[in-house]
Amino acid sequence: MSDDSQQKKALAGDIAGQVVIEPQTRKYERIADLFSEGKLDCSECTACGAGFYPPVDVCRTCNSSAVEPVRVEAKGNLYSYTTVAVSPTFEAPYTLGYVDLAVQFTGGLRVLGIVELTPEALACDVPVRAAVSESSPVGWSFVKGTKS
Ligand SMILES: [Zn+2]
Numbered sequence: 001m002s003d004d005s006q007q008k009k010a011l012a013g014d015i016a017g018q019v020v021i022e023p024q025t026r027k028y029e030r031i032a033d034l035f036s037e038g039k040l041d042c043s044e045c046t047a048c049g050a051g052f053y054p055p056v057d058v059c060r061t062c063n064s065s066a067v068e069p070v071r072v073e074a075k076g077n078l079y080s081y082t083t084v085a086v087s088p089t090f091e092a093p094y095t096l097g098y099v100d101l102a103v104q105f106t107g108g109l110r111v112l113g114i115v116e117l118t119p120e121a122l123a124c125d126v127p128v129r130a131a132v133s134e135s136s137p138v139g140w141s142f143v144k145g146t147k148s
Pocket of ligand 1: 046047059
């Protein structure tokens with residue numbers, strides 16, 4: 001074996017006892033583009049059915065790499081929320097909430113996001129949907145949705 005091929009083999013990580021991890025290309029689009037369509041790119045484990053957002057390459061539930069990208073409706077019910085009064089990153093006050101998405105993943109899927117609802121509308125279990133938002137510091141938020 002020439003020095004060149006040994007070096008290439010070493011660079012590729014093909015050395016006894018080492019696991020070669022190839023960089024994976026994400027197949028997901030910009031979040032804001034999807035929210036304009038009312039969609040959210042997640043990943044679903046084909047081994048156990050768990051779903052993840054943000055998408056993952058390896059299942060956090062069963063460690064399987066049989067994880068596929070899946071596009072779901074970005075809507076659900078507000079599980080819980082809190083209003084942040086002081087923030088070093090975003091202009092306060094703003095409301096953060098966990099939303100249980102209406103998906104068929106094993107164990108469901110709870111997503112954290114900024115919630116833009118009037119104080120009167122803000123309550124646990126109200127229907128919400130993700131939408132592009134000019135006023136949200138991250139470019140999207142959960143807004144009032146309709147019962148599904
Ligand atoms: Zn899994």
